[in-house]
Amino acid sequence: MNGKSQGGRATLHDVxxxxxxxxxxxxxxxxxxxxxxxSTKDKVQAxxxxxxxxxxxxxxxLKTGRTGLLTLSVSDLRQxxxxxxxxxxxxAARYRGYGVMVESTGLERVREVESVxxxxxxxxxxxxxxxxxxxxxxxxxxxxxxxxxxxxxxPFEAPCPHYLVDNVRAAYDATMHLVKAGCRRIALVGGAxxxxxxxxxxxxxxxxxAIEESGQRYDPRMVREVADWNSLGGARxxxxxxxxxxxxxxxxxxxxxxxxxxxxxxxxxGMNIPENVRVVGFxxxxxxxxxxPSLTTVDQSSDAVAIKAVDSVVAQIESGGRAPASVxxxxxxxxxxxxxxxx
Amino acid sequence: MNGKSQGGRATLHDVxxxxxxxxxxxxxxxxxxxxxxxSTKDKVQAxxxxxxxxxxxxxxxLKTGRTGLLTLSVSDLRQxxxxxxxxxxxxAARYRGYGVMVESTGLERVREVESVxxxxxxxxxxxxxxxxxxxxxxxxxxxxxxxxxxxxxxPFEAPCPHYLVDNVRAAYDATMHLVKAGCRRIALVGGAxxxxxxxxxxxxxxxxxAIEESGQRYDPRMVREVADWNSLGGARxxxxxxxxxxxxxxxxxxxxxxxxxxxxxxxxxGMNIPENVRVVGFxxxxxxxxxxPSLTTVDQSSDAVAIKAVDSVVAQIESGGRAPASVxxxxxxxxxxxxxxxx
DNA sequence: CTGTTAGCGCGTTCAT
DNA sequence: ATGAACGCGCTAACAG
Numbered sequence: 168m169n170g171k172s173q174g175g176r177a178t179l180h181d182v183x184x185x186x187x188x189x190x191x192x193x194x195x196x197x198x199x200x201x202x203x204x205x206s207t208k209d210k211v212q213a214x215x216x217x218x219x220x221x222x223x224x225x226x227x228x229l230k231t232g233r234t235g236l237l238t239l240s241v242s243d244l245r246q247x248x249x250x251x252x253x254x255x256x257x258x259a260a261r262y263r264g265y266g267v268m269v270e271s272t273g274l275e276r277v278r279e280v281e282s283v284x285x286x287x288x289x290x291x292x293x294x295x296x297x298x299x300x301x302x303x304x305x306x307x308x309x310x311x312x313x314x315x316x317x318x319x320x321x322p323f324e325a326p327c328p329h330y331l332v333d334n335v336r337a338a339y340d341a342t343m344h345l346v347k348a349g350c351r352r353i354a355l356v357g358g359a360x361x362x363x364x365x366x367x368x369x370x371x372x373x374x375x376x377a378i379e380e381s382g383q384r385y386d387p388r389m390v391r392e393v394a395d396w397n398s399l400g401g402a403r404x405x406x407x408x409x410x411x412x413x414x415x416x417x418x419x420x421x422x423x424x425x426x427x428x429x430x431x432x433x434x435x436x437g438m439n440i441p442e443n444v445r446v447v448g449f450x451x452x453x454x455x456x457x458x459x460p461s462l463t464t465v466d467q468s469s470d471a472v473a474i475k476a477v478d479s480v481v482a483q484i485e486s487g488g489r490a491p492a493s494v495x496x497x498x499x500x501x502x503x504x505x506x507x508x509x510x
Numbered sequence: 511m512n513g514k515s516q517g518g519r520a521t522l523h524d525v526x527x528x529x530x531x532x533x534x535x536x537x538x539x540x541x542x543x544x545x546x547x548x549s550t551k552d553k554v555q556a557x558x559x560x561x562x563x564x565x566x567x568x569x570x571x572l573k574t575g576r577t578g579l580l581t582l583s584v585s586d587l588r589q590x591x592x593x594x595x596x597x598x599x600x601x602a603a604r605y606r607g608y609g610v611m612v613e614s615t616g617l618e619r620v621r622e623v624e625s626v627x628x629x630x631x632x633x634x635x636x637x638x639x640x641x642x643x644x645x646x647x648x649x650x651x652x653x654x655x656x657x658x659x660x661x662x663x664x665p666f667e668a669p670c671p672h673y674l675v676d677n678v679r680a681a682y683d684a685t686m687h688l689v690k691a692g693c694r695r696i697a698l699v700g701g702a703x704x705x706x707x708x709x710x711x712x713x714x715x716x717x718x719x720a721i722e723e724s725g726q727r728y729d730p731r732m733v734r735e736v737a738d739w740n741s742l743g744g745a746r747x748x749x750x751x752x753x754x755x756x757x758x759x760x761x762x763x764x765x766x767x768x769x770x771x772x773x774x775x776x777x778x779x780g781m782n783i784p785e786n787v788r789v790v791g792f793x794x795x796x797x798x799x800x801x802x803p804s805l806t807t808v809d810q811s812s813d814a815v816a817i818k819a820v821d822s823v824v825a826q827i828e829s830g831g832r833a834p835a836s837v838x839x840x841x842x843x844x845x846x847x848x849x850x851x852x853x
Numbered sequence: 854c855t856g857t858t859a860g861c862g863c864g865t866t867c868a869t
Numbered sequence: 870a871t872g873a874a875c876g877c878g879c880t881a882a883c884a885g
Contacts (some may be wrong), residue, residue, distance in 0.1 A: 178877090189855065189856045189857075192854090195883085207854080221630065221632075223877085223880085225568055227880075230881085236633075247593075253587050255587050261613075267612075270604075289564075290567050290609065379560040398797060398800030454741060459778070466858095532872040534873080535862085537865080566863070568862080568863090570863060572861090572876095573864050812876085
């Protein structure tokens with residue numbers, strides 16, 4: 168009862184036996200060990216072909232401690248931003264020879280915490296996580312020296328490399344653009360005035376900064392929180408604004424889906440974009456190029472984020488441990504389109 | 511130099527040593543072996559807690575042959591349909607105790623074929639794949655008895671359980687709805703008149719069937735192929751139709767994104783939806799509920815697909831092999847909204 | 854240049 | 870009810 172007979176799967180021993188060499192030789196061949204006679208190589212390759220041999224990754228992992236897998240933990244793949252990010256991270260990982268196990272946590276704190284287990288239990292070699300509900304009190308799950316990269320605004324200091332867009336600055340820039348374009352009553356749809364530090368609160372701060380710096384009066388009623396970040400949420404926020412007697416002439420939306428709804432409602436109220444109301448979104452998702460009108464939006468270069476994140480985890484994996492804490496703001500850029508042309 | 515000392519990770523031996531029992535006892539405890547003295551259990555648990563012991567999945571995999579992972583292979587997560595499908599498959603797998611490694615193949619045949627390797631090499635326990643570019647000549651990559659589920663229309667017979675929407679029927683139903691609503695010049699944006707069997711060709715057949723059966727003249731110029739399935743592609747197809755002197759009063763789009771672009775262009779040409787032109791989409795993505803006007807579309811119940819797919823692979827994994835070939839059409843349903851109300 | 858051997862950490866007999 | 874010992878398939882020393 169040798170390896171070959173059970174399960175039909177050939178092992179290194181089977182290959183070695185068939186080729187008439189030792190297992191070490193086969194292993195050497197597979198790791199492209201240079202000092203080998205061509206005739207030996209040929210024999211081994213022939214045996215491999217004949218048996219259809221493929222190495223058992225579990226055995227390799229047990230020996231080397233590497234799985235060749237990364238974990239990506241995001242809150243919801245149905246959010247276009249995350250889908251696009253995941254796509255790019257998978258591509259970047261693939262390019263470096265890694266597979267990606269994707270965890271989706273549905274904005275639930277417990278599941279965010281649980282999603283860390285895959286690395287901690289060594290099911291994967293490293294973790295890229297963009298938590299949305301974890302707080303400083305959960306930070307202990309990041310104890311350890313496993314490779315880790317954090318993405319997005321967080322209410323705590325990440326004990327690892329952390330890549331994010333400067334949301335305060337991005338919202339400031341977007342708001343300033345509206346100011347310069349002549350808007351005097353600028354609303355923020357999807358910001359948050361209070362609560363744990365998040366992209367929502369950061370954007371609200373940037374918005375406020377720009378409003379005050381430009382000498383306009385800051386009015387908290389101009390900032391609308393939205394529960395569901397889809398078009399409907401955006402449309403409803405617009406309705407609420409007008410119902411409250413506030414008539415904005417410029418609207419910054421928390422993401423592009425909200426902006427689509429905002430634009431829809433503006434038009435349904437009989438106003439024109441950008442003539443009566445200018446609209447700016449966040450994320451620059453593919454669809455923002457094709458909306459009516461096409462959407463001016465803040466590009467967060469998720470492509471750059473993906474590459475930086477993967478490069479960093481992979482470097483950590485190869486160096487055998489956690490990299491020191493650091494914060495890097497990836498560049499953002501306002502992409503001008505029809506909903507609020509450059510001035 | 512016992513296990514504990516290297517890498518800081520506790521092993522079964524460390525736990526056994528600390529608890530003063532043998533490794534087998536600890537293993538028994540972990541597998542909830544019933545015949546055990548309470549005092550022993552307590553000692554073991556105490557040692558586990560003290561050491562923060564977690565089993566090494568690689569060693570377990572080597573022994574049991576199970577990884578607890580599935581592979582999901584789709585063409586592009588940026589396509590909303592796949593993002594939503596992936597989200598649901600991850601949720602269904604999670605519910606059954608499995609993780610999901612996601613492969614994105616970017617509509618490249620080679621990468622689709624490569625994505626099968628993760629199961630074949632036993633990196634994961636089973637594969638759910640929705641290939642878009644593979645042909646019958648690639649079918650040999652599915653040789654073997656590894657757990658496999660196929661999704662979507664394919665130009666070959668899948669050697670495994672296969673779940674898909676009856677695209678011919680769905681397109682037929684959608685087209686018939688337009689016919690019954692009084693449309694006399696119905697166009698198909700995103701169909702394909704020739705080429706390998708795919709959802710595009712199937713939908714074109716269903717469309718044609720309905721047109722001919724309803725006594726209308728079938729005109730191939732009414733079927734527009736589209737390279738990029740986004741709003742812009744849909745808008746351009748509409749422009750092309752009108753440029754060719756064809757003035758449709760009903761348009762069936764290959765997916766919702768195309769439909770959004772179709773609607774945009776219709777409106778930009780000064781026509782109203784649904785008064786002048788009715789529009790129907792495919793997929794029922796979240797956004798279709800919020801568009802202007804909201805979109806009548808074919809729901810493919812990707813939730814049902816996800817659950818069936820995961821249930822099937824898991825059953826195959828647990829039974830130790832490939833399930834026999836079978837084709838199951840999951841139900842589809844026309845969701846009526848403003849772009850073409852029910853008649 | 855190639856072969857021998859000792860584990861990686863766990864599950865699982867078989868004794869006791 | 871518990872322990873001893875082997876082997877899953879592979880890699881990495883080291884020996885020759």
